[in-house]
Amino acid sequence: DIQMTQSPSSLSASVGDRVSISCRASQSIGTYLHWYQQKPGKAPKLLISASSSLQSGVPSRFSGSGSGTDFTLTITSLQPEDFATYYCQQSYSSRITFGQGTRLEIK
Amino acid sequence: QVQLVQSGAEVKKPGASVKLSCKVSGYSLTDLFIHWVRQAPGKGLEWIGGFDPEDGGTINAQTMQGRVIMTDDTSTEAAYMELTSVTSDDTAVYYCATVSCSSGNCYFEYWGQGTLVTVSS
Numbered sequence: 001d002i003q004m005t006q007s008p009s010s011l012s013a014s015v016g017d018r019v020s021i022s023c024r025a026s027q028s029i030g031t032y033l034h035w036y037q038q039k040p041g042k043a044p045k046l047l048i049s050a051s052s053s054l055q056s057g058v059p060s061r062f063s064g065s066g067s068g069t070d071f072t073l074t075i076t077s078l079q080p081e082d083f084a085t086y087y088c089q090q091s092y093s094s095r096i097t098f099g100q101g102t103r104l105e106i107k
Numbered sequence: 108q109v110q111l112v113q114s115g116a117e118v119k120k121p122g123a124s125v126k127l128s129c130k131v132s133g134y135s136l137t138d139l140f141i142h143w144v145r146q147a148p149g150k151g152l153e154w155i156g157g158f159d160p161e162d163g164g165t166i167n168a169q170t171m172q173g174r175v176i177m178t179d180d181t182s183t184e185a186a187y188m189e190l191t192s193v194t195s196d197d198t199a200v201y202y203c204a205t206v207s208c209s210s211g212n213c214y215f216e217y218w219g220q221g222t223l224v225t226v227s228s
Contacts, residue, residue, distance in 0.1 A: 001169065032212050036152075036215070043202055043204075043219065043221055044215070044218060045218075046214060049209065050209060050214075087151065087152055089152075089214070091212060091214060094161075095166065095168060095169065096154040097154065098144075098152040098154065100151045101151040101152070
């Protein structure tokens with residue numbers, strides 16, 4: 001299976017900050033990489049598909065980049081509602097795998 | 108707008124089977140590919156398996172091989188996942204989700220609300 005490794009595992013930041021979350025694949029996956037946001041007690045929500053395609057209704061402060069093995073989710077000007085856990089997911093292999101998650105906390 | 112409504116919480120004893128449902132509305136199940144993802148308490152997301160958009164067959168995570176049965180019933184617009192021989196390690200919230208693909212690049216677009224399965228003697 002393709003291993004997905006996110007860093008950092010947790011991150012403290014303040015409202016208005018810019019943050020980046022990294023996701024690294026154990027082999028090249030092109031742009032078969034997607035990002036989700038999950039809040040406590042809720043189902044994950046798709047933010048970005050195919051590395052950089054922002055889903056409808058997702059604020060433009062979210063952006064994704066990368067290809068091959070290294071990917072980044074960037075959030076500019078953090079808002080209170082952005083504090084959550086973020087997961088990357090690869091679909092290059094039909095055996096889908098997720099990163100372990102990055103918890104974004106308020107400083 | 109696709110909506111997925113999952114069945115209620117379950118408590119099972121070790122060794123038992125559990126069958127979860129995921130009812131679709133707002134779209135025809137025949138046009139959707141449903142997958143299942145679980146999340147153990149305080150842990151990350153783990154893909155279980157689902158229907159492959161390429162051939163309509165089912166594919167599972169290797170760790171779940173042989174214990175997961177995924178079916179659907181178009182007459183009731185519901186998808187089902189049965190997990191057999193459960194252990195305490197199977198205690199988790201189980202989500203169903205639809206797979207959407209763009210140029211073969213597939214992601215989970217719509218999610219159910221989750222079903223808590225607790226395995227305890």
